[in-house]
Each structure stands twice: as structure tokens, then as C-alpha cells.
Amino acid sequence: MxxxxxxxxxxxxxxxxxGGIAIAALFALGFLDGxxxxxxVAAMLSLSAVxxxxxxxxxxxxxxxxxxxxxxxxxxxxxxxDYRSHRLSLAAxxxxxxxxxxxxxxxxxxxxxxAQLASAEAVIAAVPDxxxxxxxxxxxxxxxxxAAEFIxxxxxxxxxxxxxxxxxxxxAADGVLRGEPVHSVEFALSGPIERVLRAHFARVGxxxxxxxxxxxxxxxxxxxxxxxxxxxDFIANAGHELKTPLxxxxxxxxxxxxxxxxxxxxxxxxLGIMREQAQRMARLVDDLxxxxxxxxxxxxxxxxxxxLAPVIDEVARGLELRAAERGIRIIRALPADLPxxxxxxxxxxxxxxxxxxxxxxxxxxxxxxxxSGGTGSEMLVRVAVADQGxxxxxxxxxxxxxxxxRVDTARSRELGGxxxxxxxxxxxxxxxxxxxxxxxxxxxxxxxxVWLRAAGSx
Numbered sequence: 001m002x003x004x005x006x007x008x009x010x011x012x013x014x015x016x017x018x019g020g021i022a023i024a025a026l027f028a029l030g031f032l033d034g035x036x037x038x039x040x041v042a043a044m045l046s047l048s049a050v051x052x053x054x055x056x057x058x059x060x061x062x063x064x065x066x067x068x069x070x071x072x073x074x075x076x077x078x079x080x081x082d083y084r085s086h087r088l089s090l091a092a093x094x095x096x097x098x099x100x101x102x103x104x105x106x107x108x109x110x111x112x113x114x115a116q117l118a119s120a121e122a123v124i125a126a127v128p129d130x131x132x133x134x135x136x137x138x139x140x141x142x143x144x145x146x147a148a149e150f151i152x153x154x155x156x157x158x159x160x161x162x163x164x165x166x167x168x169x170x171x172a173a174d175g176v177l178r179g180e181p182v183h184s185v186e187f188a189l190s191g192p193i194e195r196v197l198r199a200h201f202a203r204v205g206x207x208x209x210x211x212x213x214x215x216x217x218x219x220x221x222x223x224x225x226x227x228x229x230x231x232x233d234f235i236a237n238a239g240h241e242l243k244t245p246l247x248x249x250x251x252x253x254x255x256x257x258x259x260x261x262x263x264x265x266x267x268x269x270x271l272g273i274m275r276e277q278a279q280r281m282a283r284l285v286d287d288l289x290x291x292x293x294x295x296x297x298x299x300x301x302x303x304x305x306x307x308l309a310p311v312i313d314e315v316a317r318g319l320e321l322r323a324a325e326r327g328i329r330i331i332r333a334l335p336a337d338l339p340x341x342x343x344x345x346x347x348x349x350x351x352x353x354x355x356x357x358x359x360x361x362x363x364x365x366x367x368x369x370x371x372s373g374g375t376g377s378e379m380l381v382r383v384a385v386a387d388q389g390x391x392x393x394x395x396x397x398x399x400x401x402x403x404x405x406r407v408d409t410a411r412s413r414e415l416g417g418x419x420x421x422x423x424x425x426x427x428x429x430x431x432x433x434x435x436x437x438x439x440x441x442x443x444x445x446x447x448x449x450v451w452l453r454a455a456g457s458x
Contacts, residue, residue: 023044127144127146128146129219129220130143130146130147131143131144131215131218132147132160132216133214133216134212134214135212136211138170138173139157139211140157140158141211142212150163150164150197150218166187166189168185168186172184176201176214177214180201181202183200184199184201195220195299196221196224197219197222198218198221199216199217199219200217200218201214201216220299223299245277245278245280246281249274249277249278252270253274284420287420287424288420290350290424291403291427294427294431297431298430301433304344304345305340305342306342306343306345307340308334308338308340308348309334311348312332312334313332315349315356316332316356319353322360326365326366327365328359328360328363328366328367329367329369330368330369330371331368331370332371333370333373334371334383338373338374338375338381339455340454340455341432341455342454343452343453347432350425350428351450352450354422355385356369356371356385359385359386359387362387362390363389363445364389364390368388369385369386369387369388370385371383372386376451380434380451381454382450382451383449384447384450385449385450386448387445388445389446390442390445391443392440392442392446400438401425402423403419429450432453434453435450436451
């Protein structure tokens with residue numbers, strides 16, 4: 001308001017200056033006496049003041065009217081202010097219809113821009129793969145919901161290195177920000193379950209309003225890499241483990257076709273051994289296929305709710321006959337209020353099948369196997385399988401879940417073990433985001449404790 005008044009006074013004085021000069025000239029030439037000159041000057045100043053006040057009011061009214069057309073004004077045309085409700089000059093009244101048209105065009109343009117922005121945001125949010133935008137300083141300025149799994153839910157700009165600490169990935173980001181149009185790399189994320197990701201960087205031609213200069217998309221190729229690795233592992237492991245029983249079968253077949261062709265007693269004995277070796281190969285192939293299937297889906301956690309007591313009861317009933325042959329009792333001491341867990345029922349049954357089967361194999365005759373349970377901190381459910389076997393030396397405990405690792409190789413093969421049971425348990429628990437604890441005392445027995453997430457836990 002003060003600025004408008006000052007401008008109006010200046011404008012009025014500028015208009016009255018020529019008149020003042022003319023009055024002064026007439027007074028100097030004697031055409032006007034002093035009294036007439038003063039009256040003329042007073043009249044001119046009064047007129048200038050009136051003009052200044054009128055100008056100030058007109059400018060204030062014009063500004064108020066235009067303010068009502070701002071972005072916070074009502075959007076409907078009926079709510080547009082009328083020039084008659086403000087003190088506008090004739091010039092302002094003349095251009096007022098044009099101002100309203102500009103207002104309407106601006107609103108249409110703003111609505112279109114908002115619709116385009118909302119559409120772009122919806123597309124970004126709907127992209128199933130993680131999408132991250134970074135600025136010229138390699139800071140994350142925007143991401144979609146799928147990216148939160150890798151960089152967290154934070155919204156404040158932060159360096160890409162704070163979220164994904166991988167030298168290969170960061171070098172590719174720097175290369176694109178220096179001018180490379182696109183760059184793709186593969187990198188691994190370490191953790192309980194290693195994941196392999198393919199990162200694709202693309203440079204943005206002109207930085208966006210939020211400063212985004214490059215787009216990073218992540219593609220999970222863990223399943224593909226695991227499949228490739230499993231094929232190689234299967235060939236190597238199967239070749240190594242199948243070599244001995246195959247050699248045994250070939251040797252006995254050659255003997256039966258040769259020197260023992262007519263020996264009935266030798267034939268019966270050899271056929272029994274051949275059947276055992278063939279069954280061992282079948283078990284080995286089954287375990288390898290099972291392990292491969294579990295590893296393929298290890299990075300995807302199951303979401304079903306499973307009650308553990310019925311699963312363990314079913315497994316225990318299936319092993320009771322074999323346990324009774326060795327005089328072993330399976331005691332189930334699970335609490336009635338044991339919570340349900342989050343998992344896959346068949347795979348959980350496989351865990352307890354392997355643990356109880358090992359307890360029956362390696363427990364002392366005429367002993368007991370106890371299955372107990374409870375809950376722990378952080379919404380975890382505990383199930384422990386304790387046997388009364390010979391125990392395992394402490395230096396061998398860390399290697400028990402390795403493939404084909406056996407504490408006693410000869411005894412394990414004699415009892416029909418493949419060396420894959422605890423490896424299968426470990427990978428199933430990895431998929432379930434659980435863990436296996438092993439405690440053992442030589443001469444007293446071993447306890448294998450499974451920890452699983454309770455159903456509904458985060």
C-alpha cells in the first residue's frame with residue numbers, strides 16, 4: 001500500500017510539473033500576481049492529491065481482485081470476482097475480461113499438468129521392479145514402493161551408497177552421471193539369503209523438477225543364478241556320490257555274469273547288496289532334487305499359517321515303527337498353546353522328518369527322543385529335538401549343515417544316510433527366515449533346536 005501511494009504521488013507530481021512551470025513563467029512575466037499564482041499552485045496540488053488518492057485506491061482494488069484469482073481461489077467460474085465489487089480504474093475494468101480468460105486458461109493448464117503428474121506417479125508406483133531416481137550428486141530423490149525393500153522407506157535425499165553399498169553399482173552410477181547414456185551391471189546383496197540383482201542405469205536428458213538426473217531399475221535374477229548354479233552343483237555332487245554305488249553295482253553284475261553265474265548262494269547275497277546300493281542312489285537323487293527345489297525358491301518366504309503339533313505328530317507316527325525296532329521311544333512334549341508359524345507345511349514336515357530320522361539312526365538303542373517346544377523373544381517359536389546318542393565333537397558342529405559332510409562317513413552310509421539331510425534343513429529354514437541351533441555333548445547326546453517366525457510376525 002505504501003509503495004502504491006509513493007508511486008501515485010510521483011505520477012501526480014510528474015503530471016503537475018509542466019503546469020507548475022507554466023504558472024511560474026506567467027508570474028515572472030507579470031501576467032499573474034502573487035495571490036493568483038498561489039491560488040493556481042494550490043489548486044494544482046489539490047488536483048494532484050486527488051489523483052494520487054484515486055490511483056492508490058484503484059491499484060489496491062486491482063490487487064485485491066487479482067489476489068482473489070490466485071491458486072487458492074475457488075475453481076468454479078461462478079466464484080470468479082466481479083470488477084464491480086472492487087475499486088478498479090477504467091483501464092483495469094477494460095482488461096478485466098481478458099484477466100478472467102487468462103485465469104480460466106491457467107486453471108485448465110494447471111489441471112492438465114496435475115493430471116499428467118498424477119498419471120506419472122501412478123505409473124512409477126505400479127512398476128513391479130524397484131525404481132530409484134538419483135540426482136547429479138548421486139543422491140536418491142525418489143523411489144517407488146518396490147524399492148523400499150532395498151533402500152528402506154526414507155523420503156529424505158541421501159547418497160545411493162548409504163542404501164546399496166556395492167562398488168560395482170556405485171561405479172556404474174558415477175559413469176552414467178558423467179555422461180554415459182546407459183549402463184547395466186550385476187551385483188550381489190549379502191545377508192542371510194544372498195540375492196543377485198541386475199541394475200540398469202539410464203540418464204535423464206534434462207534434470208526433473210526434483211533434480212533427478214538418472215533412473216536406476218533393479219531386477220532380481222536370484223532364481224536364474226541359482227538355477228544355473230544348481231545345475232552345476234547337481235552334476236558335480238551327483239557324479240561324486242553316485243560313483244561308489246555305481247561301481248559296486250557294475251562289479252557285482254560282472255561277477256554274476258561271470259564266475260558266480262551258477263552260484264545260487266552268492267547270487268542271493270549279491271542281489272541283496274545291489275538292492276541296497278540302488279536304494280541308496282535313489283535316496284541320493286531324491287535328496288538332491290529336493291535340495292535343488294528348495295534353493296530355487298529360497299529367496300521367497302512362505303506366507304501360510306501352519307500349526308506345528310499336527311505336523312510333528314504325523315512325522316513321529318511315521319517313524320515309530322523304525323524307532324521301536326531299536327527300542328527308541330519318541331516323546332512329544334509340545335505345549336498346547338504353541339503358536340502357529342508362518343511357513344510351508346510340506347517343507348516344515350521335511351525339517352522334522354530329517355531331524356527325527358537322524359535321532360532314530362544315531363540314538364542309542366533303548367533310549368528316548370524328546371520333542372519339546374516353546375516361544376522366544378521377537379515372536380519366535382522354538383522346537384527342539386533331543387536324542388541320547390553318542391554326541392558330536394564341538395569342532396565338527398559348524399560343518400554339520402554342509403552338503404555331504406558326515407561325522408562318521410562309514411556309519412552314515414551303512415545306515416543309509418546321504419549327507420544332505422541337515423543341508424536341506426538349513427536351506428528350508430533360510431527360506432522361512434528361521435535358524436537352526438545345535439548343541440551336543442560327547443557321550444550324552446545332541447539337541448537340534450529349530451527357530452521359526454510366529455504367524456503374523458513382521
